[in-house]
Amino acid sequence: MSNKWRVAWLAALGAGAALAQDVPLDGRININLGKDSPVALAGMSTGDSHSSSRGAALVLDLHMSLALRNTGTGRIHGVALRVVSQEVTVGGKGSVSIPSLNIGPGESFPVRIDMQLMRPTQVAGGPLVDVNLDGVLFEDLSCYGQDRLNSCRTMTAWEMEARRDREHFKRVLAQGGPQGLRQAMIESLGRQSARPQLDVRVQRGPAVTSAALGPVHEEQFAFLQFPDSPVEPLQGWAQVAGNEARAPRIEVRNRSGASIKYVELGWLVSDTGGRQYLAASLPAADPALYLPAGKTARVEQDTALRFTRAGQPVGIQGATGFVSRVQFADGKVWVPSRADLDRFSLARVLPASAEEQRLDDIYLKRGLEALERELGKY
């Protein structure tokens, strides 16, 4: 082999090795909080974030931490960041939200973003990841942000649930004392650990015919009616075949005196043994939903959900629906009360709210007294 060929061969090997190496992601992440944002970037660490080539794809491992400072005048109760890999393609968007905050003016708080992204290497340069401020929710329920992912509505609903659950535990404390609160916490943790969960895979896109799952049939929804709900579910169906349910559609009536722009229903499914699981939420929003006072509308989604547990398909037998969130045209949000949830023992099936999860964590890690102090802050 001549010297020239040896050099070429070594250069090729070197290039291959260089391609396979991890490359730091410094400078390839764009943080955009907006010019008049009520939060400012107080610090940022990209840690060991890196990119590496895998065949024709580029794998990005992002482990970053942001420190945001409240530069406004109100207390911040929630923040949502939109994480975008490619704006123009479907399937490259996500969000990192922090509900149940209580950050005063001038105070800072950390936000961690851990993500893995895979994209074709052919894609042109520019930032590999954009992090944008999608929403900031304040104590008075006002909201700032681009709201591209409807983060304001979601954070408002979380805040309503947080207020509901804090009131519940404060009432327990007032009525039963510390021992009553301890018992309530133990029950809450027990419910969460015993709650049955299914692995659910959501598939969007064109449906194709397959006989692998068995015959398809229309499963009619049964409904749980909450007396104080502004929306009443009337009738509904979903197509069920084996462990797959698709194309749910539910007719609802606005029984309030105000226009409604968003309805979300909870969808429970039962397995062949009669055990209930939370399958998914079924949202419908303006403009697909037009629901003035007293009128009816249909909530429907062209989607397929496939259910498994421990890797095994779970056959679906029954479907139950209930109204879980409503947003009025003026932006106010309704969520079910604790009494509504207790009435149908839904707490055994539904996950705890973000606030209840936080309070459980405080009790577990810092004890009962810390929890009492935390409840006393509100």
Next chain:
Amino acid sequence: MKHPNQATLALHAGGDLGAVAGWRARRHVARCAECREEIARFEQCRQLLPSLDDAGEAHWSRLAAEMKANIRLGLAAGECVRGEEPVGARGMWSLARAGVALASVVVLLAAGLMLERPSPTVARETGVVLQATADGVQVRQGEQSLGLMHSGTSNDAVTYQVGAQGSVEARYVDAETGYVTVNTVNVE
């Protein structure tokens, strides 16, 4: 020397060429012994043709009847030559034929059922798929994927929620910050 073609010679032999072509042919033939012989052969053929006409009209119906009779004779001769088959062999042959016929009917029915039976409408693994993974939530389409991870938190402590509009949410308490963190991946 360039010879006239066969068709010209044949027409010359019959006296059917035009004035100019006939003059050319005659001029060539006067000098060419080969072509004269060829013309002589054409003239002999022409003399034979009228005698062939005397063979009269063929009796096609009679020929057909004779052919049928010969076929019947052949079949009858075949039956005489063939020995007696054992009854068992004939029965087995009949059973085999019946079996083949039955299998054909079954295949036909199965094909009909497959074609006519309403199949469930389910989604194949095309399009956009969202799901929870071992350490996060992920949306993927073809070669592209985006996953939000909940590193540092055990999977048991993570609450997953699915939105039928195309979202999967993982909610957990961040061990470092103590804040509830909600990672969501969206189709749109």
